[in-house]
Amino acid sequence: GEDVEQSLFLSVREGDSSVINCTYTDSSSTYLYWYKQEPGAGLQLLTYIFSNMDMKQDQRLTVLLNKKDKHLSLRIADTQTGDSAIYFCAGGGNQGGKLIFGQGTELSVKP
Amino acid sequence: DGGITQSPKYLFRKEGQNVTLSCEQNLNHDAMYWYRQDPGQGLRLIYYSQIVNDFQKGDIAEGYSVSREKKESFPLTVTSAQKNPTAFYLCASSLRDAKGSEAFFGQGTRLTVV
Numbered sequence: 001g002e003d004v005e006q007s008l009f010l011s012v013r014e015g016d017s018s019v020i021n022c023t024y025t026d027s028s029s030t031y032l033y034w035y036k037q038e039p040g041a042g043l044q045l046l047t048y049i050f051s052n053m054d055m056k057q058d059q060r061l062t063v064l065l066n067k068k069d070k071h072l073s074l075r076i077a078d079t080q081t082g083d084s085a086i087y088f089c090a091g092g093g094n095q096g097g098k099l100i101f102g103q104g105t106e107l108s109v110k111p
Numbered sequence: 112d113g114g115i116t117q118s119p120k121y122l123f124r125k126e127g128q129n130v131t132l133s134c135e136q137n138l139n140h141d142a143m144y145w146y147r148q149d150p151g152q153g154l155r156l157i158y159y160s161q162i163v164n165d166f167q168k169g170d171i172a173e174g175y176s177v178s179r180e181k182k183e184s185f186p187l188t189v190t191s192a193q194k195n196p197t198a199f200y201l202c203a204s205s206l207r208d209a210k211g212s213e214a215f216f217g218q219g220t221r222l223t224v225v
Contacts, residue, residue, distance in 0.1 A: 008151060035216075042117075042201055042216035043154075088153060097144040097205035097214035101153035 004091060006102035013110055018079045020105045022072040022089035027051075029091030032065060033099065034074045037086045046074070046087075076107075084109045113138050117202050117217035123225050124189070124196065132187045132220045134202035141207035143185035144214070147171060148199040157200075160185055161207050189222065197224050 003025040012018045024032075030051050035043040049056045049063045049072075056063045062075040072089055086106050090099040115136040124130045134143065142161045146154040156169030160179040174193025179185055185204075189196045199221050205214040 004153075040219070040221075042115075042218045043203075043214075044216070045213045048213075090154075097142055097203045098156065098159055099154075099214065101146075101155075103151055103153040 004102040011108045018076040033090045035088045115217040136204045140204035144203040
């Protein structure tokens with residue numbers, strides 16, 4: 001089955017850019033998602049990219065997809081302390097909520 | 112406001128007890144899902160349902176049961192057969208067949224065995 005891997009921790013200074021990386025083993029995912037989870041809360045969809053796209057930009061967020069290397073990244077520009085959270089990448093097909101999640105990357109933003 | 116509601120927020124279970132976690136949505140979504148979250152392991156799919164009166168096992172269904180009698184509701188029962196039930200449980204819903212459809216998550220229930 002699909003396996004999705006993320007590094008567990010990332011620490012940045014406020015105002016810097018953050019880059020969160022994700023690798024996946026199965027190319028059959030039609031969509032790749034980034035979700036954000038704040039402490040003790042559910043998941044909030046940040047953005048997603050269709051598998052035939054290379055890049056998607058949405059305000060401070062940039063998603064890059066390298067299909068050859070099966071690598072997905074999320075760049076957050078001008079990172080703020082409110083961005084501190086756990087970020088999950090996930091792959092899915094045509095059923096919106098049936099997803100394979102990575103382990104999550106805990107982003108810590110220091111003032 | 113439209114959304115997905117899980118209750119209770121915290122739940123304590125004694126050894127050998129069954130407990131039921133509630134999940135209700137008013138988004139008119141056909142599909143609903145239950146995930147389990149453990150530290151450092153991401154989310155794993157327990158059960159999902161694409162339509163009323165029908166549901167399928169996910170990757171870790173053993174020790175759990177569900178029902179889908181109403182479109183709005185998808186309760187999860189953690190049975191005594193689940194040997195390690197302490198975890199954070201998340202319910203989600205989405206449109207059934209829409210490509211790239213966003214899944215909306217509830218705020219979760221933290222279950223602890225005492």
